Amino acid sequence: xxxxxxxxxxxxxxxxxxxxxxxxxxxxxxxxxxxxxxxxxxxxxxxxxxxxxxxxxxxxxxxxxxxxxxxxxxxxxxxxxxxxxxxxxxxxxxxxxxxxxxxxxxxxxxxxxxxxxxxxxxxxxxxxxxxxxxxxxxxxxxxxxxxxxxxxxxxxxxxxxxxxxxxxxxxxxxxxxxxxxxxxxxxxxxxxxxxxxxxxxxxxxxxxxxxxxxxxxxxxxxxxxxxxxxxxx
Amino acid sequence: xxxxxxxxxxxxxxxxxxxxxxxxxxxxxxxxxxxxxxxxxxxxxxxxxxxxxxxxxxxxxxxxxxxxxxxxxxxxxxxxxxxxxxxxxxxxxxxxxxxxxxxxxxxxxxxxxxxxxxxxxxxxxxxxxxxxxxxxxxxxxxxxxxxxxxxxxxxxxxxxxxxxxxxxxxxxxxxxxxxxxxxxxxxxxxxxxxxxxxxxxxxxxxxxxxxxxxxxxxxxxxxxxxxxxxxxxxxxxxxxxxxxxxxxxxxxxxxxxxxxxxxxxxxxxxxxx
Numbered sequence: 344x345x346x347x348x349x350x351x352x353x354x355x356x357x358x359x360x361x362x363x364x365x366x367x368x369x370x371x372x373x374x375x376x377x378x379x380x381x382x383x384x385x386x387x388x389x390x391x392x393x394x395x396x397x398x399x400x401x402x403x404x405x406x407x408x409x410x411x412x413x414x415x416x417x418x419x420x421x422x423x424x425x426x427x428x429x430x431x432x433x434x435x436x437x438x439x440x441x442x443x444x445x446x447x448x449x450x451x452x453x454x455x456x457x458x459x460x461x462x463x464x465x466x467x468x469x470x471x472x473x474x475x476x477x478x479x480x481x482x483x484x485x486x487x488x489x490x491x492x493x494x495x496x497x498x499x500x501x502x503x504x505x506x507x508x509x510x511x512x513x514x515x516x517x518x519x520x521x522x523x524x525x526x527x528x529x530x531x532x533x534x535x536x537x538x539x540x541x542x543x544x545x546x547x548x549x550x551x552x553x554x555x556x557x558x559x560x561x562x563x564x565x566x567x568x569x570x571x572x573x574x575x576x
Numbered sequence: 577x578x579x580x581x582x583x584x585x586x587x588x589x590x591x592x593x594x595x596x597x598x599x600x601x602x603x604x605x606x607x608x609x610x611x612x613x614x615x616x617x618x619x620x621x622x623x624x625x626x627x628x629x630x631x632x633x634x635x636x637x638x639x640x641x642x643x644x645x646x647x648x649x650x651x652x653x654x655x656x657x658x659x660x661x662x663x664x665x666x667x668x669x670x671x672x673x674x675x676x677x678x679x680x681x682x683x684x685x686x687x688x689x690x691x692x693x694x695x696x697x698x699x700x701x702x703x704x705x706x707x708x709x710x711x712x713x714x715x716x717x718x719x720x721x722x723x724x725x726x727x728x729x730x731x732x733x734x735x736x737x738x739x740x741x742x743x744x745x746x747x748x749x750x751x752x753x754x755x756x757x758x759x760x761x762x763x764x765x766x767x768x769x770x771x772x773x774x775x776x777x778x779x780x781x782x783x784x785x786x787x788x789x790x791x792x793x794x795x796x797x798x799x800x801x802x803x804x805x806x807x808x809x810x811x812x813x814x815x816x817x818x819x820x821x822x823x824x825x826x827x828x829x830x831x832x833x834x835x836x837x838x839x840x841x842x843x844x845x846x847x848x849x
């Protein structure tokens with residue numbers, strides 16, 4: 344993803360209503376950059392206040408999402424810490440809204456949140472990586488598999504919270520002391536209406552391991568085609 | 577009366593003098609007494625009035641300001657009164673005096689509360705704005721705080737700019753540097769002792785006209801500064817003061833330099849949540 348592809352000549356602060364950004368299709372060569380220079384006076388800067396906006400998916404982005412520098416990790420340390428904190432909270436909120444369980448940094452499909460097309464700003468991969476690392480430190484994400492920094496599980500609920508949710512559901516449905524496969528828990532007929540529907544196996548495993556520690560479950564090795572299972576106690 | 581040149585004239589003269597002065601003291605004494613009684617009764621009425629309108633004074637900034645003006649004309653300083661009343665709250669019975677007058681109204685409570693909230697907002701926003709905030713933003717945030725995070729236009733607890741400025745006075749003894757700055761005709765509160773230098777102030781002035789954005793090329797057009805001076809100014813804003821955020825994707829990387837791209841002064845950018 345190269346910055347050269349992003350080509351705006353005038354920057355217009357976006358508002359809810361009208362966004363106007365004039366674009367040059369190709370700024371890669373210096374000639375056009377030169378033109379841009381001479382045009383600079385005619386580029387009026389609209390100073391509408393930055394507002395929160397709703398994305399295509401209905402998610403409401405905060406006003407700072409329309410603040411261009413929000414997409415550049417800041418050189419000033421205290422500003423950076425503050426900025427990362429905002430990003431962390433935003434990613435958690437967004438993931439919960441969209442039920443995103445995993446973020447793969449170099450995937451081709453970038454989540455809407457990481458690119459603001461209206462202001463032509465993008466959270467570049469190294470920046471996203473840095474934020475996810477911070478989230479890992481805070482238990483809001485975890486590299487999966489461990490010891491790499493491209494795929495991260497996102498914990499908009501922490502594994503122990505998932506554990507509580509699953510265990511309560513088991514009790515409510517009288518499934519304790521019965522044996523269930525992983526698949527039955529996350530994709531079974533009974534779990535369609537639960538929050539952990541389609542929960543990825545790595546997160547499920549962490550939640551179940553948490554229950555094992557608390558003496559509420561026993562993990563069973565998979566036999567043949569049945570796959571792994573769990574007995575709730 | 578004959579002005580005799582004799583010795584007796586001297587004593588007569590001094591006698592006149594002393595009786596004149598006695599007369600004047602007794603007159604001014606009675607005048608003073610009557611003035612004091614009328615002032616005291618005025619104060620009593622004022623107290624009565626303020627108790628009656630306590631709610632308005634607390635809730636209506638315009639009313640509060642008028643009331644404050646009236647009090648200062650009477651030489652009752654709400655700040656002195658409130659701080660002394662807090663130190664001697666046990667004997668705040670002398671209502672007519674300065675002690676306890678504002679305490680009685682709950683005004684000191686109002687101002688202390690406001691000062692605490694002002695500090696609260698200042699500290700919690702400092703990392704993003706480098707300790708510079710528009711007084712209007714500050715008020716909005718305090719009102720949101722009081723309203724449990726929801727922005728609501730029909731608040732009963734409206735705060736005025738004068739209230740903030742008075743709270744700043746309250747914070748003065750703490751030497752924490754809370755100060756009113758007027759930049760480009762807009763009132764800002766500086767919440768750290770660090771003074772802005774001339775170049776930084778000029779940059780802020782430019783930022784106010786652009787909605788917060790500082791573009792190196794535009795700075796040059798407006799100031800005719802050397803590249804180094806622009807670079808230093810921006811670097812100060814970003815690295816030293818934390819007032820500015822860098823936008824490296826502005827696609828307008830002019831001459832390079834340590835600051836790559838535009839700098840946005842967050843305090844000069846208006847956010848509407």
